[in-house]
Amino acid sequence: MEIQPNHQLFIDGEWVAAEQANHLEVINPATEQVIAHVAAASSAEVDRAVCAARNAFGQWCNTSGRQRAEYLRAIARQIELRAAELAALSSLNNGKPLFEAEIDIADAIACWDYYADQAELLDTRQNSPVALAATDYQSQTRLEPAGVAALIVPWNFPFVTTAWKVAPALAAGCCVVLKPSEITPLLELELGVIAQQVGLPAGVINIICGDGINVGAPLTSHPGVDKISFTGSNAVGEKVMQSAATQMKSVSLELGGKSPMLVFEDADIDAAVEWIMGGIFYNCGQMCSATSRLLVAESIAQPLLQRLKQATEALQLGGAFDEGVQMGPLTSKTQYQRVLEYIQQGRDSGLQLLTGGNPAEGFAQGYFIEPTIFTDVPADHPLWREEIFGPVLCVRSFSTEEEAIELANDSEFGLAAGIISADPSRAQRVAEQLQAGHIWINSLQVVFAETSWGGFKRSGIGRELGPWGMSAYLEVKHITQPT
Numbered sequence: 001m002e003i004q005p006n007h008q009l010f011i012d013g014e015w016v017a018a019e020q021a022n023h024l025e026v027i028n029p030a031t032e033q034v035i036a037h038v039a040a041a042s043s044a045e046v047d048r049a050v051c052a053a054r055n056a057f058g059q060w061c062n063t064s065g066r067q068r069a070e071y072l073r074a075i076a077r078q079i080e081l082r083a084a085e086l087a088a089l090s091s092l093n094n095g096k097p098l099f100e101a102e103i104d105i106a107d108a109i110a111c112w113d114y115y116a117d118q119a120e121l122l123d124t125r126q127n128s129p130v131a132l133a134a135t136d137y138q139s140q141t142r143l144e145p146a147g148v149a150a151l152i153v154p155w156n157f158p159f160v161t162t163a164w165k166v167a168p169a170l171a172a173g174c175c176v177v178l179k180p181s182e183i184t185p186l187l188e189l190e191l192g193v194i195a196q197q198v199g200l201p202a203g204v205i206n207i208i209c210g211d212g213i214n215v216g217a218p219l220t221s222h223p224g225v226d227k228i229s230f231t232g233s234n235a236v237g238e239k240v241m242q243s244a245a246t247q248m249k250s251v252s253l254e255l256g257g258k259s260p261m262l263v264f265e266d267a268d269i270d271a272a273v274e275w276i277m278g279g280i281f282y283n284c285g286q287m288c289s290a291t292s293r294l295l296v297a298e299s300i301a302q303p304l305l306q307r308l309k310q311a312t313e314a315l316q317l318g319g320a321f322d323e324g325v326q327m328g329p330l331t332s333k334t335q336y337q338r339v340l341e342y343i344q345q346g347r348d349s350g351l352q353l354l355t356g357g358n359p360a361e362g363f364a365q366g367y368f369i370e371p372t373i374f375t376d377v378p379a380d381h382p383l384w385r386e387e388i389f390g391p392v393l394c395v396r397s398f399s400t401e402e403e404a405i406e407l408a409n410d411s412e413f414g415l416a417a418g419i420i421s422a423d424p425s426r427a428q429r430v431a432e433q434l435q436a437g438h439i440w441i442n443s444l445q446v447v448f449a450e451t452s453w454g455g456f457k458r459s460g461i462g463r464e465l466g467p468w469g470m471s472a473y474l475e476v477k478h479i480t481q482p483t
């Protein structure tokens, strides 16, 4: 087993071997073949990476926003130059259809460019006077980088979730230690290659792969880390928060969801079916924002479900590079088994299957599952309440707008929601009552760098993207004195 230089650890601007020669096997989920070996860090290397980031911070925090913006734009241009290759690598490692990986890369580029602009804007916001009611004092606001940021990401949107963290952190003037998911590290490691290509000062970005126990946990508890930004499951998010609490570190958490999609009786059924399917079968349902609870007005439930069943059964499953493929495999064996267990639980409790419910036929290898829909799911059933993180949709009907809102909000999560209605005033009224961080009306789940991402309730703490995404990496200071 030989580890390629760019599959080593990226610490202090260099590719270095892992001291304990541990490695991770990286799998193609469509074939179950090992496609790469990646060096796995130990806690000693976590320490090296954090120290490298601390050393670099002294100079990086004194660069101007304009200087940092130049690096961010250079990174965006490198990603753009290599977009086709990076999308293919993402599909190979994550299993998503190539067209979806291409959208991810375009989103990542937009994010890097957006935070380049935000870095420049930061220069204009420094030392700004505050309007005080008192006339005998004056005060000014400074925004200063939080320090060294530990950034931990999952496997469902490699490069995108990473851009949402690394770009604003660098724009703010922080130095970072990035821990990719052990399942999809390949694309994130390319960020190290790009950092070298654009001449980013050594130590500003460090990338160390490994699992949660050997790398994630020592990273969050390292005293040299000032800020933690974590995206992943609630179970791990709780551990991260506990770890942050002992040293009172600032922490941002982007966690799970069980988002509702509300379809009212005036909806255009064909358009509704497209948006419903986009909300649950895109990325094979492995989306924190998946609208996995479908609430349909009773009066249109029958024709809508009939059309949804037809369209779902026509979905073309396959490998990421297959012609016409619309849905790929689950990204890991663990996730595949977890989703099948949920489906079995639904069957065991007698839930009604509209379609799907089995491993997909015709694949000798790969973690393929049929897109699955259960109807009339009781509101207290685990399939209705828990995040499945796969292509499994649960459906209920409602008779009034109030009931739809109540059912939608009856969840411990509050990440996202969808509303489908031909009546704009109703859609707006409902959107204002839903407890969720992002709501789409008559739309697929489009995400813009300028709008926020994050959840109410147990879906997390803080917001990514937009100016809020950079604020997470800034400390606010006021300098006050008599006039």
Ligand code: NAD
Residues within 6 Å of the ligand: 152, 153, 154, 155, 156, 157, 161, 179, 180, 181, 182, 210, 211, 212, 213, 215, 216, 217, 220, 231, 232, 233, 234, 236, 237, 239, 240, 253, 254, 255, 256, 257, 287, 288, 289, 387, 389, 415, 453, 454, 455, 459, 460
């Ligand atoms: P996960 O929590 O298992 O892992 C996420 C990351 O945390 C990985 O890099 C993992 O190695 C690391 N980790 C594991 N244990 C750790 C520990 N003790 N300390 C520090 N780090 C540790 O999640 P996953 O399976 O990779 O991703 C799926 C989950 O992520 C879902 O629940 C999904 O909803 C959530 N998610 C949320 C968002 C969002 O924006 N809200 C986006 C994507 C995914």
